Amino acid sequence: MTIAAVTTKEKGSYAAPSAIVVAMSLALTAVLFLAPLFDGLLGKAITLEVDGQTRIVHTSSRTVGGMLKSLGIACEPGDQVYPDVQEPLQPGMSVQFRKSRWVELLVDNRRITFRQVGGLSAERLAELGISIGQADRLDRLDGADEDSACRWHLVRLAWSTRERREPVTFSRQVIYDSTLPEGVERVAMAGADGVALLREQVTFEDGREVFAEALERQVIQSPRPEVVIRGGAPPTDRLLIPSRGGSGAASGDERGIGQTVASLRMEATAYTHTGNRTATGLWPHVGIVAVDPGVIPLGTMLYVEGYGIARAADTGGAIRGPIIDVFFDNNEKCIQWGRRKVTVYILE
Structure with missing residues (x-):
């Protein structure tokens, strides 16, 4: 093999990598040059999430709002869009959209309607200019959960204490006197209800009383029992049959819980x-x-x-x-x- 032949072979082996580098450079230049053209033809690839459903869309719109409009998605007050509808679109961007629904709120004897996404919160009420007290309660009136409910009631809760008097029912004492004829009966002492002073804590919902809890009860006037004397032998040595004041009839079959009279x-x-x-x-x-x-x-x-x-x-x-x-x-x-x-x- 001659020296000239060897030299030619070595030159051929060096030329091959150089050609590859040149080809790759030309391809990259073509991609960069043609990218705007393909982008205009296919549109930008955007990841769009609508109410939890995700898909890839291609769009030539310039802004988020323009893309949603081109897809027939109407944006209304109360809808949630991220990024903002005025945000320029960039290839590969992710856009989230949640559709609002009409919500009805009953509060302070008023009916308020507005559009809402998700559950109703104290922060959302504050945005609407509605104050909510620490004890107030937000009731869901429909829907399977808070995110789907369309009717709500803001219940105003309040408490107060009061004192009132209530009767203490007198008891009825039946005493058998064997010195009187069988069947003879008379009221020896008329009964009279007593009086108890009751202190209560009252719960109000929207100004209406819904519950009263007794805190303290004090008998300020004791009841006087009604005493009925009945002739004949007693069925027991002594018997007290309590009943509502004035409602008990003297007969041999009084009903009540028997208590011993000393x-x-x-x-x-x-x-x-x-x-x-x-x-x-x-x-x-x-x-x-x-x-x-x-x-x-x-x-x-x-x-x-x-x-x-x-x-x-x-x-x-x-x-x-x-x-x-x-x-x-x-x-x-x-x-x-x-x-x-x-x-x-x-x-x-």
Whole structure:
């Protein structure tokens, strides 16, 4: 092989890479030159998301708003567009669009309509010039969730305390007196409702009372029980049947929750005028009895079998333990009463 031949071969091997470089440069120049032409023919490739649905579109529009219009997507007040509709389009840009819906809001006895995207928030209400208190409640009236709801109610909540009086229903006491004929019945003492003072916390929704919670209840006047005396033997030793005031009929089948009326088996004597006041300062009269305060406290209302309703308002030197001394207007009645065993019922 001659020197000239070797030289020619080496030159050929160096020329091949140079040709490749030149070809690549020409191709890049052509791409850069023809890119605007293809861009004008196919349009810019834009990633468009509409209400969560994403697709690639090609457009020759200059702005975001122009592209949406060319695609038949109308932009209305309340719609969300990002970037802004005036933003110039660039190839490869991402555009998000969320369509608003009409929303109706009931607030302060008014009906307000506006367009809204997604759920309703305190920030959105502030934009509309509607104040919302810390305790106020925003109720959804329709829709499967907050993002689809079209009707809302802003409920104004408020609280206040108040005092009011309410009746305390009196109970009904039925006492059997074997000294009276079977079936005879009379009201020995009329009942009267008491009074309770109730303090409440009241909840208001839009100015309307919806709930009242009792905070404190104090009986300021105690009820007086109705006492019915019934002739004949009692079905039990003693019986108290509570009922609504004045509504209970005296019969053998009263309904109610039976409660025990305290009773004592005592020895009963009788006394009449002595010219002195009783131990409680009263002038004696029929219906007053003397008791041992250690057994029956002074002031206690009683029913004494064979005598009737009485109040423990006197004492006596001989009245000690289970002994009671009933008052009559004259000595003859005292003698007629004599000394006997009786059942004494404690009424209060």
